Amino acid sequence: MNPDDRWDHEVRDAYHRPIEGEAQARERAIARLRREARARRSRMGAWWVDPDVLRVRPLVFAASLLAVLVIGAWAGARWMASRGAPAPPRSIATLTGESTAVTFVFRAPGATRVSLVGDFNGWDPNATPLARATTGDVWTTRVSLEHGLHAYAFVIDGRDWAPDPSAPLAPVTTFGRRNSLLVVGEDQAL
Amino acid sequence: MRRRLAWALTALWLVSGRAYGDESEEARLRARLKPEVATSVIEVVRSAAAQGLPTAPLVARALEGASRQAEDAAILDAVRRYSAGLAAARRALGPTARASELDASAGALMAGVPEDSLASLRRARPSGSLVIPLVVLSDFVARGVPVASASNTVLAATRAGAADPALLRMRERIHERILRGEEPSGASREGLRELLMKTPGTPKERGNRDPHEKGRP
Numbered sequence: 001m002n003p004d005d006r007w008d009h010e011v012r013d014a015y016h017r018p019i020e021g022e023a024q025a026r027e028r029a030i031a032r033l034r035r036e037a038r039a040r041r042s043r044m045g046a047w048w049v050d051p052d053v054l055r056v057r058p059l060v061f062a063a064s065l066l067a068v069l070v071i072g073a074w075a076g077a078r079w080m081a082s083r084g085a086p087a088p089p090r091s092i093a094t095l096t097g098e099s100t101a102v103t104f105v106f107r108a109p110g111a112t113r114v115s116l117v118g119d120f121n122g123w124d125p126n127a128t129p130l131a132r133a134t135t136g137d138v139w140t141t142r143v144s145l146e147h148g149l150h151a152y153a154f155v156i157d158g159r160d161w162a163p164d165p166s167a168p169l170a171p172v173t174t175f176g177r178r179n180s181l182l183v184v185g186e187d188q189a190l
Numbered sequence: 191m192r193r194r195l196a197w198a199l200t201a202l203w204l205v206s207g208r209a210y211g212d213e214s215e216e217a218r219l220r221a222r223l224k225p226e227v228a229t230s231v232i233e234v235v236r237s238a239a240a241q242g243l244p245t246a247p248l249v250a251r252a253l254e255g256a257s258r259q260a261e262d263a264a265i266l267d268a269v270r271r272y273s274a275g276l277a278a279a280r281r282a283l284g285p286t287a288r289a290s291e292l293d294a295s296a297g298a299l300m301a302g303v304p305e306d307s308l309a310s311l312r313r314a315r316p317s318g319s320l321v322i323p324l325v326v327l328s329d330f331v332a333r334g335v336p337v338a339s340a341s342n343t344v345l346a347a348t349r350a351g352a353a354d355p356a357l358l359r360m361r362e363r364i365h366e367r368i369l370r371g372e373e374p375s376g377a378s379r380e381g382l383r384e385l386l387m388k389t390p391g392t393p394k395e396r397g398n399r400d401p402h403e404k405g406r407p
Contacts, residue, residue, distance in 0.1 A: 119250040122218060123257040149290040149321055151250065161258070168325050168361060169332035171301030174251060174268050175258040178332055181325050183290075 099144045100184040104152075106130060106139050106164065111156045114139040118152030118182075125155045147185025153177070215249045222256040227265060234269050243276045244289035247296065275299045282308035283320070294324035301331045307341040314348040322354040323347075326361045333365065334374040343378045350389050360385045 108114050114130040120143065121127040130139035151170055153161050163169055167180040215235065220228045231252045235245045251272050255265035275296030282305040283291055295308050311320055311327075323344050330340035347357055360381045367377035 117254075117257060119246070122222070123250065123254040125257060149293050149325070151254075168329035171297045171303075171328035171331045174272075175255055175260045175264065177258075179254075181294075181328065183321055183325055 099146055101142060101144050102182065102184065103140060103142045104130065104154075104164070105166075106154045106162075107137055108139055108154070108156050108162075109137040111137070111139070113157050115155045115158075116141055116143065116152060117155055117161075118179075119150045120145050120152070125158060130154070145182070145184050148183075150182045150184070151179040152182055153179050215245060219249060219252055222253055223265070224262060227262045230266050231269050234266075234273050238273045238276060241277060241280075242285075243273065243280060244292055246289070247276065247293045248273055271300060272296055278305055279308065281305065283312050287312075288319065288321075290321045291319065291324065294321050294328065298324055298328050298331070301328065302337045303327065303331065303341055304337075307345065310345055311348060314345060319354075322357055326357045329361055330364065330374075330378055333368055335364075335378045336375055339375045339378050343382045346382055347385050347389075350386055352385055352389050356385060356389065 104116055106114060114132075115125045116128040116130060117123045117125055128141055128143060130141040132139050153163055155161055161177050163178050164180040167182060170179040170181055172178075216228075216232050219231055219235075222228075223231060231248070235248050238248055239245050248269050251268050252265055255268055260268075276292050278299050279292045279295030280287060282299075283295060287295070298308065299305065308320075308324075311323055315323070327340055327344040330343065331337055335343070344357070347360060352360070363384060364374075364377045364381035367380060368374050372380075
């Protein structure tokens, strides 16, 4: 073995020779890294509940809030449009032989009194008062009607007349306002 | 002998009932209207009864006017015009028309629907009730559909054999379209097209034709 080869061999041996305490040092380093990672996770959890962690400029906060509201309103409007307009409460007819029990339903926000007038009660605003539903602004009453065509309207607080938004309208305005039309007993159709 | 007696009692019961009904109507009118207005309205009502026209709609119009606190002249005018409408409806629909059909027709005629449109409806549905088609037609006119378009729409649907529930669904769909801002005439055309596409026995291509074209349907 020439001197050069010997030198090369010694260097290689020195390179592969284990360093005293290396394994312990590696374990200590890994343990330290794990401790620090746990500590970092703990600090990130505290970020959600710590009251003074989040700092934001009021202008940025207001702009962000406005953007969220605008996007939410736009998405809500699109969703409502895809579902169609909200349906008004509908009057319901139940056929019972020669007469028909009809439940009239009317939404009157802010009203204190609602009554039903029509061909069937002589258009008397005191004859058929509606009762307010337990919740909301919906008023209802149930009337037994003979088969045939009936014109009717609702009177709000004794002075304002309104047609039923869910029913067909009469074609002419005899006394300034249109009435609604109700058909009972025709192929069981309202 | 017993059969004759039964017939006589039945006739007496019917006559008394009719008389009671008339008296009841007149009593209601006198109770709600000024005496001179009530007298004039009762004359119109009696004249209509003599022609075989239904009187209940006339009484109802008068009572409605009283409840709405309309002018006396307006009440009398409304009753007279409605009586004329009932008579015109009888001419258009024929002597066998039911009271509710005459009532619905009178309103349509007063809104400008021509008599021959009602006669065409009668021919399109010779035996069934026309009340629902007339109510749907009236609703279209009330919501701004031109009279000619409204008449053609209902007539085409009736000729295609659309039943009353289908007509009512068409009315709701057209109403929704108008609420969404569509032009009423176009909304009625689209509503009819949808109905014809779904009506059993109707050729699909028929639904693609424009029933508002001249000469159709």
